Amino acid sequence: MDLRIFTEPQQGATYDTLLTVAKATEDLGYDAFFRSDHYLRMGSSDGLPGPTDAWVTLAGLARETKRIRLGTLMTAGTFRLPGVLAIQVAQVDQMSGGRVELGLGAGWFEEEHTAYGIPFPKEKFGRLEEQLAIVTGLWETPVGKTFDYDGTYYQLSESPALPKPAQTKVPVLIGGHGATRTPRLAARYADEFNMPFASIEDSERQFGRVRAAAQQTGRRADDIVYSNALVACVGKDDAEVARRAAAIGREVDDLKANGLAGSPAEVADKIGRYAEIGARRIYLQMLDLDDLDHLELISSTVAPQLAQG
Incomplete structure (x- = not known):
């Protein structure tokens, strides 16, 4: 089981704070440092x-860490x-x-769009599908070839499709609770499917939908990594549990009931139950x-129990 650190900097954090957490993430043996994208x-x-x-944050962390995924x-x-996103991610x-x-x-938080003058379109899922096609298509286009796309929301003509990422394939994560369109999109584009803040039962049901959608496209269901995000x-x-709960x-x-809380043994046991339904x-x-x-x-008391399990 990979353990990754996931932060919510919009709640109040400087870059220096995030750098400190990212370096601790690396030093303590965690697999990755991730952050939300909110304003x-x-x-x-x-x-x-x-x-x-x-992505400005991750660019900085890319130069100040050595091992962890970002x-x-x-x-x-x-x-x-x-x-633009394809260029940003490739550069980082x-x-x-x-x-x-x-x-x-x-994207879902309308208030942040209003606060910073960002358009909040009515049809977002169709745009997301085109964005995934474009970002992955730009990266997959051979050097020296051009990329064209004629969609409902986006059109690209004779793009040089540069720069390329360092990785041959940047892993793409898709997540969510949607019962139909989300699994279909994950089956087509996702290297990892993430179920955020969901029970074991709801996660198992959604993982099953993604697996079925993958098989319908001719893809092996186990080619997708299944994951959860939990407080x-x-x-x-x-x-100490009560003190940490009060602090947040x-x-x-x-x-x-809805996260990973309690003693190291309790938390390791609950993570184990997510593992049983396919979370890796x-x-x-x-x-x-x-x-x-x-x-x-967590690094010294929970992770070792998971390794033993």
């Missing part, structure tokens, strides 16, 4: 000192034109020596980015 805080957080851009859950398709992949992964979603709140004892404004019972990777949503001891505790 406006959610809930009661004041969001200070303000948002950081996902990516987004999920880049908002509404924020970037697909041709080059800067990292081939460690980037692209999570791409339709983490782990403590050596009940008091959550109730322990809610976190235990867990994104640990860390909401208190100043609590590096939390990362160390």
Whole structure:
């Protein structure tokens, strides 16, 4: 089971804070550092000192880390034109020596679009499908050839399809709860399918839909990596769990029901149950980015139990 660190910087984090967390992620043996792609805080957080851009952040981290994978859950398709996004991701992949992964979603948070003057189109899923076709098509076009695309929302003509990523294939992540269109899109484009903040039962049902959609396209279902993103709140004892829950404004019972909360043994057991339904990777949503001891505790007490299992 891969354990990855997943951050929500729109709630309030500087680049230096994210760099500190990313370096701890690398030093403590985690597989990857991922971040959200939002420009406006959610809930009661004041969001200070303000948002950081996902791909600007990852470009910096690409030069200041050596091993960990870097990516987004999920880049908002509404924020970037697909041709520009293909260039950005390819460049960051080059800067990292081939460690980037692209999570791409339709975008959903209308308020942040209003706050920063970003158009929020009514039809987002159709745009997402075209974006995936364009980004992957640009990367797959042989050097010296051109790429053309004539879609409903985007048109490209005689694109040189440059630059190319360092990796032969940048892993593409698609996720979500949609019962029909999302599995079909994942079957066509995803190297990884992520189920965010979902129960074991709902995850198993959605993984099954993606597997079925993959098989219908003639693709092996196991060619796709299945993963979950879940908020983490782990403590050596009940008091430490309660303290960490209070620090992020959550109730322990809610976190235990809907996330990964409790003692290291409890959390390892629950991760094991996600593994039983096919999850191979867990994104640990860390909401208190100043609590590096939390990362160390999970690395030293939860990860070893998963390795033994």
